[in-house]
Amino acid sequence: EAGVAQSPRYKIIEKRQSVAFWCNPISGHATLYWYQQILGQGPKLLIQFQNNGVVDDSQLPKDRFSAERLKGVDSTLKIQPAKLEDSAVYLCASSTTGPDTQYFGPGTRLTVL
């Protein structure tokens, strides 16, 4: 069974630029999560989707971050414009319906200069 796929693996941008990350969850997983992991800290949930609807985006900085999950499969997370403090690893995870085990992708490491 293929795992959660993410791209790109690494991205370096200047502050005030835009960036987008892509995630493809495990086939059949209805729930998709985006986490932000700042160096030295545990992952923090940004947004949770159930199929193509948003369940919780209370910790998403909506003035600069946006996310969508078209057709309930792939998802894209965008930052526009980026700030220095956005430097982090962005993790995507998926799970079947319900509070089941979450499976994580390898992450995208973002560096904002």
Next chain:
Amino acid sequence: GDSVTQMEGPVTLSEEAFLTINCTYTATGYPSLFWYVQYPGEGLQLLLKATKADDKGSNKGFEATYRKETTSFHLEKGSVQVSDSAVYFCALTGAGSYQLTFGKGTKLSVIP
């Protein structure tokens, strides 16, 4: 809100030493508890979990017991190997919630 506190790292052990990584939590109701591991250059992987009080999760020689009375979920292994070198995260999902709340992680280095 829910929170997880785990022991500060880094932790350095010799091969075959006994490992304990402490984890305590604050949550209402009865959360589910998890240990995730992140090997160098890889994504987070579920190591073990426990969903109710007194449950013991185990995998790859690691164990952790859900202690409601002490709100703890300490990770233990009797004899660590170099291949266990990784960052270990304690986490929980609150009652009725799907969202993981993580601790800050503990980096373990095992030397031959």
